[in-house]
Amino acid sequence: MLRILTVVAALSLAIVSGQASAKRNYGVAGCGLGSLIIDPGGSQTSAATTNGTAYNQYFGITSGTSNCTPTSDMAVIVEQEKFVVANLGTLSKDMARGQGESLSALSETLGCSSSVLPQFSSHLQNGYGEIFTAPGAIAVLDATKAQLMKDELFRTNCKHINI
Amino acid sequence: MQEPVFNLKFLNMAWVTTCAIFFLYSPLRASSYAEGLIDQAVRNNLHKKASWKKILYYSNTWFGDDIGIIDSETFYLAKDGKENPKAELSATIAAFFSPINPNKPIGHHPLCAYPARFRWLGRHLTIDQSKLPEVPCTKLKKWIGNNRFARLSLVFSSYYPDNPASMFGHTFLRLHRSKKEGMSADLLDQSINFSAFPDTSNAILYTLKGVLGQFPGKYQLTPYFMKVQEYNNAERRDLWQYELDFSPEEIEFLLFCLWEIGSHHVDYFYFDDNCSAVILTLLEAVKPQLNLKRSIKAWVIPADTLRAVANSPGLVRSISIEPSVLTKFLVRYNDLSRKQRAVVDQLFSKKIKVSQLSKQPSAASAADQTRILDTLLELIDFDDRVAGSSLGEKHTSLRQEVLISRSKLKLKPKQINYNSPSKQPHLGHESSQIGLGVGSYETSDEFLDLVWRPALHELLALDEGYSENLEIGFFHTNLRYQPEQKTLYLKEYSLIRIWSLPTTPWVIKQPAWTLDIGMESVEKNCSHAQSVCQRYFINTGTGYTEDFFSKSIVLYLLLAGEIGYSKEEQLGSYLSPKLIYGAWVKASKAWKVLVQAKLFKRYGGVVTLDHQYDGGINYSIGSRNEIRLKLKRTDHRRELSLGVNHYF
Structure with missing residues (x-):
């Protein structure tokens, strides 16, 4: 009837600390980056964010997003990571199939013009083997961007792949 | 259907009236002005209007009529506001004209904290904006600006016997983003969920406290993709979407209502003040002409609320399904020939290798191989509960092998229609x-x-x-x-x-x-x-x-x-x-x-x-x-x- 049992667990530090990168010069308190992990063993969802409570503390009214303006690279990266972490399984399937809702969402998160979505999907399908050998969600995100950077089409049509 | 366009101009206009900045503020004058407004409001019997009672979430209960369901002490401004719509109306008007408290953040002023009530009053009274205190409401303005939606759906997640708390299904709201500015991805929509925040995992205490309303129930705004991962993938439940006839302006008013409720809570009763009942009160607050709760019994079953919505004339625009991983597998599996199904079974049990697929007589063409592998992928994801970042445990290497072979086929998946009208839960x-x-x-x-x-x-x-x-x-x-x-x-x-x-x-x-x-x-x-x-x-x-x-x-x-x-x-x-x-x-x-x-x-x-x-x-x-x-x-x-x- 309800998700009464939603358990919130803090599992996110690994993402940032394990994948330190020059591109991500923010601390964990940053914009509320979190890992969103569905527990495969049970029916409970563990939605963890570094802000502590469930996703946004009542619609982000009091969350730490105030540091992040929608245009800042940091905020964009956080959104990208959040999306890939929460959708990794679906993304791998859609990417290998060259089609799917998670690909259009990824394309939007990477700032790609919707007119290049068909090429975007085929390009990532072709590069699947390289992209999904990368270990973990964040590495997959980086490999996806690197794959897209190889093609002029995406360098000009995707605003947020070179960050 | 023509896409409703969210009007940015409208939003700006609203802000001129809602949070305008004025300089003629004087406590004395405002207070007598406020008193005049209160007199006028009471004379016009505004407190008896159903729309007023609905934005305050009053309901008629066994204990009496007009009792507010919000249980936080601070939501109702009058001392007896929880049971007295008239006192609450007076207190609300007085609060809007109250001077700014220098000890509190300016954003906490009632003008910023109660935007739905303020807009409602503006519809029923002529308010001289110059008499209001000067409050910019930056946070509220920013939040509304960042959350612009074109459409609203009521979503039902199907029955789930594995968890007593989910046995009857669950309902939540989905906010569809406006499709302008290249924002076309459905997964990036938002959802509004009302649920209990339990403080125990002990099954007996949990049940007792749940039935007796000992957990606070709160709203949450969550990305829709989280709901898809949670329900479709982790719990393998279908999500049925009932798109409602709400205009973008009404959806904005709904956000105002949510903002007002904010961190206030409703004591969560498993049987009545539950997810589904509270979602209905929210819909009625925005469209007071609706009478959805009339057909609801003392106990509220999520599917009953769905029927109440579906039977309300003109309220549902369309019904669609977001299929679970199980539904996806079953539909794709049934779409295969018997021999191809056997190939799926054998690949799954590793009796044949993925590399030998093309040697199978029933998988000679690339199109057949695509259909077989796409079915197999749903099977693996179902069996291993692949969801979120978790790629499973039992079949990880098989999955990766299948995905690589699948990507090399370079074909798109076969388009499948999962919508099976006879399964629509309101039926x-x-x-x-x-x-x-x-x-x-x-x-x-x-x-x-x-x-x-x-x-x-x-x-x-x-x-x-x-x-x-x-x-x-x-x-x-x-x-x-x-x-x-x-x-x-x-x-x-x-x-x-x-x-x-x-x-x-x-x-x-x-x-x-x-x-x-x-x-x-x-x-x-x-x-x-x-x-x-x-x-x-x-x-x-x-x-x-x-x-x-x-x-x-x-x-x-x-x-x-x-x-x-x-x-x-x-x-x-x-x-x-x-x-x-x-x-x-x-x-x-x-x-x-x-x-x-x-x-x-x-x-x-x-x-x-x-x-x-x-x-x-x-x-x-x-x-x-x-x-x-x-x-x-x-x-x-x-x-x-x-x-x-x-x-x-």
């Missing part, structure tokens, strides 16, 4: 049942039965709109009257009764299972003074099903155990291993037959070996009524009865 029969029956024992004693069951669905009933092969019964109550003896007694009472008889293909065969906790009256073996005595029991078991003729005949076999207790010495306390076997026949949509037998031995008291059986033939007349013939043999006694049931 299901009403959740409460009342029934009347007449019957006779083999000794020719006659009886009358009165049956009442508040929820939810039986295997013999019409299964349109319900989960296939799943019976969930709560508080099934059967009163029996025997005219000859002039005795009236509780024949049966069941706290909970579940029968899950899944007919999924063998490759993902799920066990059948049952749980039944309750009491029954026994007419035999009672001590001399009594003609009936009671037995309490917990019965549970698990086993397998096999289906024939496209699932119209289901045979099942379960190994079960029962613990029983009775004060009667003859019955005593006992442990009883059982073998339950039966046949369930869906002869047509309206005709169903269920025949079941139990072979068991009771240890404790007197050791007995026994064989009992019961059977029923059901004919459904429309979705509200049914006729049922039942034959039962228990405790060395047969009974036959004929009854009618009505759903309401």
Whole structure:
């Protein structure tokens, strides 16, 4: 009837600390980056964010997003990571199939013009083997961007792949 | 349908009136001005307007009319605001004109904290904006600006027997982003969820506290993709979307209402102030002309709220499904030929390697290989509960191998329509049942039965709109009257009764299972003074099903155990291993037959070996009524009865 049992667990530090990168010069308190992990063993969802409570503390009214303006690279990266972490399984399937809702969402998160979505999907399908050998969600995100950077089409049509 | 366009200009205009900046503020003048407004509001009986009561979430309860459901002390501004719409109206107007408190953040001023009430007042009173204090409401403005939505859907996640808290399904709202500015991805929509925040994981405490309203219930705004991962993938439940006839302006007002509620809470009652009931009050706050809660009973079943919405003329624009990983697998699997299905099974059990796929006669073309691998992927993800970042444990290397082969095929997946209109959950029969029956024992004693069951669905009933092969019964109550003896007694009472008889293909065969906790009256073996005595029991078991003729005949076999207790010495306390076997026949949509037998031995008291059986033939007349013939043999006694049931 309800998700009464939603358990919130803090599992996110690994993402940032394990994948330190020059591109991500923010601390964990940053914009509320979190890992969103569905527990495969049970029916409970563990939605963890570094802000502590469930996703946004009542619609982000009091969350730490105030540091992040929608245009800042940091905020964009956080959104990208959040999306890939929460959708990794679906993304791998859609990417290998060259089609799917998670690909259009990824394309939007990477700032790609919707007119290049068909090429975007085929390009990532072709590069699947390289992209999904990368270990973990964040590495997959980086490999996806690197794959897209190889093609002029995406360098000009995707605003947020070179960050 | 034309996409409603979210009007940015409208938003800006709203802000000029809502949070305008004015300089002529003076506490004295404003206060007398406010008093004048209050007089005017009361004279015009604004506090009696349904729309006012609805944005304050007043409801009529057993304890009286107009009682606010919000339980935080600070939500209602008047001392008795929770029960007094008039006092709350006066207090709200006064609060809007109250001076800025230098000790509090300016964003906490009532003008920023209660934007829905402010907009409502603006519709009913002429307010001189220059008399209001100067508050910019930056946070609210930013939040509304970042959350612009074009459409709204009520989403129902299907029945889920694995978790008692989710057994009846769940509802939440989905906010569809406007499709402008290249924002086309559906997954990036938002959802509004109302749920309890429990403070215990102890099952007993949890149930007790849940029923007694001891957990705070709060709204949450979550990305829609989280809901997809949680329901479609982790719990394998379909999400049914009912798009509602709400304009972008109404959706903005809904966000104002949410902002007002913010971190305030509603005591979460499992049976009434639950997710579904509270979502309805929110919809009514925005569209006060709706009367959705009228058709809702004292207990609220999520599917009932869906029916209330679907039956409200013009409210639902369209119905669609976001299929679960199980539905995706089943539909794709059934779309394959028998030989191709066998290939999927063999790949899954690693009897053939993915690299040998193209050598299979039924997978000669790239298109066939694509369909086989796409089906296999859903099968793996179902079996391994792939969701979020978790790529499973059992089949990770197989999955990766399949994905790489699949990407090399370079074909798009076959387009599949998952929408199966007969499964739309609002089509299901009403959740409460009342029934009347007449019957006779083999000794020719006659009886009358009165049956009442508040929820939810039986295997013999019409299964349109319900989960296939799943019976969930709560508080099934059967009163029996025997005219000859002039005795009236509780024949049966069941706290909970579940029968899950899944007919999924063998490759993902799920066990059948049952749980039944309750009491029954026994007419035999009672001590001399009594003609009936009671037995309490917990019965549970698990086993397998096999289906024939496209699932119209289901045979099942379960190994079960029962613990029983009775004060009667003859019955005593006992442990009883059982073998339950039966046949369930869906002869047509309206005709169903269920025949079941139990072979068991009771240890404790007197050791007995026994064989009992019961059977029923059901004919459904429309979705509200049914006729049922039942034959039962228990405790060395047969009974036959004929009854009618009505759903309401």
